[in-house]
Amino acid sequence: MPSFKAAAHIRHQGQDMIIFPLSSNFGSQPVAAQEEELAALEYQAHAAGLAGHAVAVWDAGGGRTGFMGPDQWHGFLRGLNLRAALAMVNKLISL
Numbered sequence: 001m002p003s004f005k006a007a008a009h010i011r012h013q014g015q016d017m018i019i020f021p022l023s024s025n026f027g028s029q030p031v032a033a034q035e036e037e038l039a040a041l042e043y044q045a046h047a048a049g050l051a052g053h054a055v056a057v058w059d060a061g062g063g064r065t066g067f068m069g070p071d072q073w074h075g076f077l078r079g080l081n082l083r084a085a086l087a088m089v090n091k092l093i094s095l
Contacts, residue, residue: 006045006093012076016052017069018045020093021085024059027066034068044093057085 010017020041026034034056042054053070059082060066067077 006041006050006089006091010052010088012073015073016050017073018042018050018052018054019080019085019088020054020056021082021089022056022058024061026056026058027060038068041093045091048091048093050091050093057082 006018006020010019018041020038022037026037029037038054038056041056045052045054055069055073055077056067057077057080058066065080065082065085067074067080069077
């Protein structure tokens with residue numbers, strides 16, 4: 001059973017985020033596959049008792065961090081680098 005690291009209970013604008021640092025190949029998947037994977041991760045996070053929406057971050061190459069999450073959080077996510085996301089990891093979620 002694969003496991004994913006997740007940073008839980010990050011609050012932004014009064015809302016909870018569950019941040020999943022994923023492998024760089026996540027960014028090269030079709031959007032539909034990305035959305036499906038992120039939905040599965042969010043489901044598992046909720047089953048583990050975590051509140052909030054799932055957000056994916058990954059190494060997009062060239063020192064950039066790719067991200068996928070609700071539109072209203074894009075400003076916050078643009079300022080989040082992968083190193084900071086990894087430092088926030090505090091929960092292991094299994095699929």
